[in-house]
Ligand code: NDP
């Protein structure tokens with residue numbers, strides 16, 4: 001029987017790649033979108049099918065992680081086999097400006113969704129988009145056993161959601177898992193995350209559209225992978241016999257400075273001539289280094305990242321050059 005999935009955050013970077021993957025696998029995919037005064041579906045417009053078509057397999061529903069009754073209603077209507085909770089206020093810097101809202105969505109939003117699964121009694125498997133930001137100040141390498149030490153309202157909200165997911169697994173026997181994903185990027189990454197910001201700036205400067213880009217902490221070290229590969233890992237976590245939590249990462253460490261060099265090199269520019277400092281991009285508490293150990297996912301899911309930051313930067317910068325032309 002073809003399966004049915006429900007994705008929150010389908011309009012985001014990961015949601016769009018996951019929807020593509022599941023449609024390719026023959027799933028019927030339902031996504032929750034927020035009502036906005038402008039269209040917010042640009043990442044999934046290429047997947048859209050008229051719901052009146054007999055062969056339509058992608059359906060969108062208005063909803064919000066802050067609206068608990070709507071989540072229950074949708075669960076009963078869609079009756080999914082798999083639920084992927086990707087929705088969140090996902091920007092770490094913004095979470096310092098909006099700590100309350102970040103807690104309501106990124107944290108409590110997961111409880112509302114877990115509770116909707118439980119109340120509606122659908123026998124769905126549940127995926128929680130947990131984050132390497134939960135490790136925060138704990139030094140690398142980080143794996144599934146590493147203690148959490150979040151350094152932002154976002155990180156703290158994700159730790160809460162992580163434990164709620166584990167609690168529903170242990171308390172109610174739900175198949176509920178945490179994918180602890182390290183940074184993953186793509187041409188569909190939000191414009192204000194550092195990799196996309198750098199790739200876009202390199203392309204714009206090379207095209208003569210701007211001269212400088214203002215950045216924050218260039219010393220931060222991250223483990224950047226390619227988003228398209230990571231959604232495959234999410235799916236695999238829901239296909240195993242026993243629910244468990246998994247780290248997805250490349251295991252490779254690069255700094256923001258390195259990523260600047262890769263992107264600017266791609267367009268034949270010296271980044272040091274174009275980068276300026278602006279303290280508003282600093283965070284009150286920073287996460288210095290995140291480097292994942294994905295050996296459990298390698299071993300149990302057969303998942304391994306292929307694209308590393310030098311290639312990722314080239315893919316993203318090429319996409320920005322293309323966008324401008
Ligand atoms: P994005 O920011 O690109 O997408 C977030 C999605 O959540 C969007 O679809 C957004 O809708 C939706 N959303 C936000 N608030 C609500 C709400 N209150 N109700 C319903 N939907 C909402 O994130 P990514 O795709 O990059 O990440 C997906 C998930 O994985 C997030 O939970 C993120 O925190 C987590 N994560 C991401 C990592 C990464 O490196 N990308 C690493 C580890 C974890 P809209 O389009 O309307 O804004």
Ligand code: GDR
Nearest residue numbers: 090092131132133182183192193194195215216217220281
């Ligand atoms: P992060 O991603 O906080 O790791 O969270 P982001 O790309 O925002 O920052 C990465 C690092 O770059 C430094 N930095 C800057 N960041 C931004 N955004 N803009 C700048 O100008 C800039 N200059 C330097 C930051 O200080 C930071 O150290 C992402 C999100 O996708 C989360 O949702 C996810 O959980 C984690 O990755 C894993």
